[in-house]
Amino acid sequence: LAKTTQPISMDSYEGQEVNITCSHNNIATNDYITWYQQFPSQGPRFIIQGYKTKVTNEVASLFIPADRKSSTLSLPRVSLSDTAVYYCLVGDMKNQGGKLIFGQGTELSVKP
Amino acid sequence: DAGVTQSPTHLIKTRGQQVTLRCSPKSGHDTVSWYQQALGQGPQFIFQYYEEEERQRGNFPDRFSGHQFPNYSSELNVNALLLGDSALYLCASSSQGVGHSYNEQFFGPGTRLTVL
Numbered sequence: 001l002a003k004t005t006q007p008i009s010m011d012s013y014e015g016q017e018v019n020i021t022c023s024h025n026n027i028a029t030n031d032y033i034t035w036y037q038q039f040p041s042q043g044p045r046f047i048i049q050g051y052k053t054k055v056t057n058e059v060a061s062l063f064i065p066a067d068r069k070s071s072t073l074s075l076p077r078v079s080l081s082d083t084a085v086y087y088c089l090v091g092d093m094k095n096q097g098g099k100l101i102f103g104q105g106t107e108l109s110v111k112p
Numbered sequence: 113d114a115g116v117t118q119s120p121t122h123l124i125k126t127r128g129q130q131v132t133l134r135c136s137p138k139s140g141h142d143t144v145s146w147y148q149q150a151l152g153q154g155p156q157f158i159f160q161y162y163e164e165e166e167r168q169r170g171n172f173p174d175r176f177s178g179h180q181f182p183n184y185s186s187e188l189n190v191n192a193l194l195l196g197d198s199a200l201y202l203c204a205s206s207s208q209g210v211g212h213s214y215n216e217q218f219f220g221p222g223t224r225l226t227v228l
Contacts, residue, residue: 018206034227041200041221041222041224042219042221042222043116043202043204043219043220043221043222044155044201044202044219045219046216046217046218049216060128087154098146099157099160099168099170100147100157100204100217101157102147102155102156103154104152104153104154107156
């Protein structure tokens with residue numbers, strides 16, 4: 001299973017764009033990249049998933065370079081409610097049977 | 113449509129006791145996974161149940177066991193509790209059906225277990 005490395009914490013201000021980068025040098029061909037968000041005292045929530053290039057949904061964008069050894073989660077115009085821990089996960093979920101491997105995550109703090 | 117529900121919300125036990133935690137999956141889901149999350153850490157996979165059988169298991173001792181019922185709900189049992197078992201226990205549901213993404217698991221709010 002590919003190991004992921006992401007910053008332990010990040011600070012931002014309301015209205016700014018936040019980019020959280022995750023390194024996954026040992027990513028395998030069948031691996032997808034998935035990001036989850038977790039608020040205090042709640043379970044993680046799926047944000048976005050991608051395999052290559054760029055994926056965008058109503059919440060975030062995910063940028064994956066051609067070598068796929070890293071990925072960047074982009075949150076446009078963050079608000080105080082975006083303060084949470086963000087987890088980058090890499091894996092071949094179909095063959096893993098849905099087993100999610102979480103790292104320590106990035107604690108994002110958004111200030112007014 | 114109710115999402116994933118867990119009970120109880122909080123629980124306090126003493127060392128050596130046994131505990132049972134319960135989870136009801138999201139409507140339409142047939143697979144339940146359990147995770148343990150220690151303070152300040154990411155969730156750690158305990159095991160997964162599908163078709164009333166344990167399909168995968170993480171690196172947890174046999175003191176951790178589970179069960180899945182015909183209605184897809186699940187229980188997590190922990191015997192001989194240790195202080196280190198204090199954590200947030202999360203249940204996640206998903207579907208093995210065609211067209212469903214294995215990655216998008218839906219988590220419940222968790223059960224906060226404190227072992228004294």
